[in-house]
Amino acid sequence: MGKGEVIKFLSSIGVDTRFVSVMEDSILINNLRFSRFSRKREELFKKYYPNMKVVRSKIFQMICSRVSRVLSNELKPHQRILIKEGDDPLSYTLYAVLEPYTRKYGVRLVTRQGFDLIACPLTLDHIIADAIEKMINGKLISGPPLEDRKGRLLYPLSKVPVAWIERWLGVGPIKVTRDDVVQEFIGFFEEVLPQFRENMLKSLEYIRGDKGFI
Numbered sequence: 001m002g003k004g005e006v007i008k009f010l011s012s013i014g015v016d017t018r019f020v021s022v023m024e025d026s027i028l029i030n031n032l033r034f035s036r037f038s039r040k041r042e043e044l045f046k047k048y049y050p051n052m053k054v055v056r057s058k059i060f061q062m063i064c065s066r067v068s069r070v071l072s073n074e075l076k077p078h079q080r081i082l083i084k085e086g087d088d089p090l091s092y093t094l095y096a097v098l099e100p101y102t103r104k105y106g107v108r109l110v111t112r113q114g115f116d117l118i119a120c121p122l123t124l125d126h127i128i129a130d131a132i133e134k135m136i137n138g139k140l141i142s143g144p145p146l147e148d149r150k151g152r153l154l155y156p157l158s159k160v161p162v163a164w165i166e167r168w169l170g171v172g173p174i175k176v177t178r179d180d181v182v183q184e185f186i187g188f189f190e191e192v193l194p195q196f197r198e199n200m201l202k203s204l205e206y207i208r209g210d211k212g213f214i
Helices: 003-012 039-048 058-074 089-098 124-136 162-169 180-192 196-208
Strands: 020-022 026-029 053-055 080-082 108-110 117-119 151-154
Touching (some): 003 020, 003 039, 026 058, 039 053, 058 089, 058 162, 124 162, 180 196
Parallel strands (some): 026 053, 080 108, 080 117, 117 151
Antiparallel strands (some): 020 026
């Protein structure tokens, strides 16, 4: 059973594959309404592909919504995106959210040389933790770099709280900093102002004078 075959079948039964992630053993719905993946269509799909799961996770759909805010402004058709292979939670999530864009924008996900962008698995929490650490140490506060020695960087998860990924995958705490003091700051701000991450991200974007991290 090839991936192309699965995508072709989904399209034939009326599913918009631009709004689902086709993984090795599952179909992850990014947007239930736009995908048109009804229960009736799911029953038909399972008849032909009984070993593939159809995941209707609301938290994953929330993750995809946040990701779309970043990628809709940053991606261009047919770009090649370098993505790290791995089955850790962040690598898996990064691949899952980018996979539909191979159909939305015709991008290619590559694992070797010959790319336009490098996908980084930094979440909203990683970016905020880094900014707080710089603030504590008296360094210039800024967002993550636009590029490194290898090329331009893309941050699809930059608006996604790490807690969402933990809830979706059912994994233990994903470490966002090695500095215990920074972690305490995050915990304190979270109690006082639950939306502090999003507000601080807006401030970082204002400082940079741009609309995103790319």
